[in-house]
Amino acid sequence: MTEPAFLKIMQGTADDLFAHLGPRPMARTGRRSLTAFAPRARRLSAVIGGQSFPLTPVRGAPEIFVGELPREGAYALERTSAGGTTLTYRDPYAFGPVLGVMDSYLIGEGRLDRLWHKLGAHVIPHEGVRGTHFAVWAPHARRVSVVGDFNGWDGRCDVMRRCGASGVWEIFLPDLGEGTLYKYEILGADGTVLPLKADPVAFGSQHPPETASMVRDLSGYGWHDGDWMAARAPRNAVSAPISIYEVHLGSWWRDDTQGGRPISYREAARTLVDYVADMGFTHLELLPLAEHPFDGSWGYQPVGLFAPTIRHGPPHEFRDLIDAAHARGLGVLMDWVPAHFPTDAHGLGRFDGTPLYEYADPREGFHRDWNTLIYDFGRPEVANFLTSSARYWLEEYHVDGLRVDAVASMLYRDYSRDAGEWVPNKDGGRENYEAIALLRRINTEACGACPGVMTVAEESTAFPQVSRPVDAGGLGFSYKWNMGWMNDTLAYIRTDPIHRRHQHGQITFGLTYAFSENFILPISHDEVVHGKGSMLGKMPGNDWEKFANLRAYYGMMWGHPGKKLLFMGQEFGQRAEWDYDAQLDWDALARPDHAGLRRLVRDLNRLYRETPALHCRDADPGGFQWILADAAEESLFAWARHGAQTDAPVAVLCNFTPLPREGRLIGLPRAGLWHEVLNTDAEIYGGTGRGNMGRVEAAPHPHDGQPASARVTLPPLSVVMLKAAPHG
Incomplete structure (x- = not known):
């Protein structure tokens, strides 16, 4: 190794430590040479079978050590710090690659099924040793390192191996496992060290506001829902009764004896599942549970599209919740957000120093409404990332469906933009062809890989054939939220009865298009936030009239064509607007009017399920x-x-x-x-x-x-x- 190479390693600018560090055969002597980098080490030795082989620091490069070893035998490194502390560890540069040539090729092409099987952090055995394999896509990086407590968060250590021209970097770190905190230190193409980045394909994360990724071993879970999975398709069909209880897990219930902490996945597996089943709902829908830095985003600004949020427990406990729901006959849907992502420094924005996941042009790549970035839907690797994320939740967590958020913002290039502030498509139009192709791919691959699942579009425009098959020219969703019905009927019911005769068409109009899509009638979280008040608060009149109006509205909704969705708290007429930072007002159920309303919703669900005329020809x-x-x-x-x-x-x-x-x-x-x-x-x-x-x-x-x-x-x-x- 030349002196400039020594200096680059110590300065953290070397991009291929595998070319310099680790063991090398010495043909002349039949032994091995070993070069190791050990920052802040006073002494370094290689140990084979209890025998120590001291390594010598290089003159002028005291953190780099060299020496000779016998030709055979696995070795460990024994490092003594300046303070006299001794640490023994295995050398990651003694291990070969994990990813194959075809893996790298397919990742680079954006055609790798189950991307999460190759990228991210995987606890595996490799060359006879158990450890964690890290792999990340960063094609424009000059150097990528895994950093954590295990190496003092020093990016000069554990520099990853570049996998050809695919843009993927990988390294196997022996003896690391479940619970290890890590990030990636990336040296951009211009030599700038970027803010430490969380793993885009991490399976777990540190508890916010901390932002490190966490190694999670997803293997070994014992599912008990085989019968459910085999028979769930009819439960999601357009002819089935589908009545959805939408829940923000962080505010459904909180434990006041422990500082108001949110419910855990395992607690929800008992109390929430029992409640929803007892209320007669057929499905439980969870607001986004992919890891997100800001509580106030309710999960709609995620940074970890493969990580269940740690706020409620580790991944296996999220599986406990799904398993318990299936045992009670409940399908589980989860909100999923491919439309945008936040600008947090540790997230996907300018991941390798370039606009990698997002469109480069802010007219395409930035949402002013939400101050978030927009995925580059046309880039093959990004499309593969998003498609794999959708499949991940369906396959790894047995989720029965995904409700895709903000679809309208994906479909139109001029969404919430004035003239001159958006980039037309190749034909000069406003449709985002790349996003349309991506949504079709997601629906095709998800439903193909996971028979019986449903996908639901939150789509607020008149875009045609949202819930029609892809091979018939549609987007391929199973269902679409009927936002027009929701807006019209809420405007009607909040009108004083004496004036409703003038608003009659707000009820009848929805029936002119009620069968153009497979619709879900959504009274969702969006209707009880940001000053909109609670459902009960929308009703006109005195207190008795408010409850009567709300009961009548729910009766009309359950009798109307379309599947049903009700946000938590609405079933008993919570008086206050929803607060994501507090639990529902369960004390209200001590009052007969609130208890009576909940009893009505329970009976509506029962009647709806048991009466084919109310559900089997909804579309x-x-x-x-x-x-x-x-x-x-x-x-x-x-x-x-x-x-x-x-x-x-x-x-x-x-x-x-x-x-x-x-x-x-x-x-x-x-x-x-x-x-x-x-x-x-x-x-x-x-x-x-x-x-x-x-x-x-x-x-x-x-x-x-x-x-x-x-x-x-x-x-x-x-x-x-x-x-x-x-x-x-």
């Missing part, structure tokens, strides 16, 4: 039939829901005024007995108890375009559902 216009669409002066709506030919139809009757309608003649799809299967004004829900004594008899007298009709009592601010009795 089929043949499953819906208007009875009353134009009774604006009375603020009445009525429609029929139909299932298969043998399923009993259901009539959904809505009275959105505080006036009772006694003996109102309503058309019905057939004559005979109809059971009152739900009345939101029932006393057990906090209502007045008015109704139809459990049944009505329809005579064969056509009315409202129906072949039969009946006199029905519609209580004030209520929804009544009637189900036809079986024939014969």
Whole structure:
């Protein structure tokens, strides 16, 4: 080794320590030469089978030691510091590469399935020794080092091996394992040492506000959900009852006896899962749990797309939560964010000193709304990274589906940008072709690799065929959030009843496009934050009228075509706006009105699950039939829901005024007995108890375009559902 090479190693500018350090055969003597770098060492020896071979410091380069060893035998290095402390460790430069040529090639091409199997930190045996293999993509870096407590966070040590032209760097560090904290020190192409970077494919992280990655061994978990996984596809199908309870895990419940700490994954596996199952929901949806630095982002600004947040426990305990949910018959969805990422110094921004993961042009690569960066969707390696992240949660954690956040911001290059502030596509248009291709790839690969999963788009525009198959020209999502329905119906229900006759179309309009996509009706966290107030707070009138309005709204929602989603706390009418930093107001359930509302939601879920007409043709216009669409002066709506030919139809009757309608003649799809299967004004829900004594008899007298009709009592601010009795 030349003197300049010695100096580069000590200065931290050498980019290929494997060319200089470690053992080398000596043909002339039949022995091995050994060169080792040991900063701050007073003495260094190699130990083979209990025999010590002292190494000599190089003159002018006292941190570099050289010596000769026997030709055979694994060695360890014994380092004595200036203070006399002795440490024995294995030399990482004695080990060969782990990644093969094909691995590197496919990573560079952006075509490696399950990218997380190769990149990140993996606890493995290698050449007879157990340790951790680190691999990271940083194609423009001059040098990449793994740093941590194990090397004093000294980037001159443990410099990684460059894997050809792929841009991947790797190193095997013997004897490191589960729980090791680490980051990457990267020397940019211009010689600048960048801020220490967390691992983009880390499986675990340090607890925020600390930002180091953590080695997590994902192997060895014993799943118990084989039966669920084999049979889950029908539970996610468009014909299935899907009623989703959306949860921010950090604020659902907190332990006041321990400083208000959030619930752990294992606690949630008991209490949350039991609660959601008891409430009759079919699915639990978790706001993003990928690691994120800022609590106030609720997880929507992640830096660790392969790391469950440590806020609630380690990865295996997150698996405990999923396993427990499956045991109770609950599917689990998780919000996933490929649309943007934060600018935190330890994150993906300018990862190797260049705009690597993000578009270089801020007109494409920066979200002014959120002060975040935008992935370069067209770069093959970035597309592979995001596709693999989606598959990772589905495969490694048995998540049953992903709800993809902010899809609209991905689809349009001019999203939230004025003229001249965005870059058109190659055809001069506003659509982001690269993002569209990526979403199609994610949906195709995720559903292909994980049969039975669902993907859900939060998409707020009229972009066509979001929930249609890719081979039919669609984006390939299973479902789309119906944001238009949500906006219109909330505007209607918050209007004073005396003026609702002027807003009638806000209920009827949604039925003109209700079957253009596979829709989920979302009353999500977004509707109860940032000054929007709680759901109960949106309702007009006095306290009784607020609860009656909210009960009627939920009754209408559960009777309307489309799958259901309700954010936590809304099921019992929490009065305060949602606060991510505090638990729900569980004490409210001591009041009969709140308890009654929760009882209604539980019964709505039960009725919805048990009644095919209310769910099996949600995306089929043949499953819906208007009875009353134009009774604006009375603020009445009525429609029929139909299932298969043998399923009993259901009539959904809505009275959105505080006036009772006694003996109102309503058309019905057939004559005979109809059971009152739900009345939101029932006393057990906090209502007045008015109704139809459990049944009505329809005579064969056509009315409202129906072949039969009946006199029905519609209580004030209520929804009544009637189900036809079986024939014969």
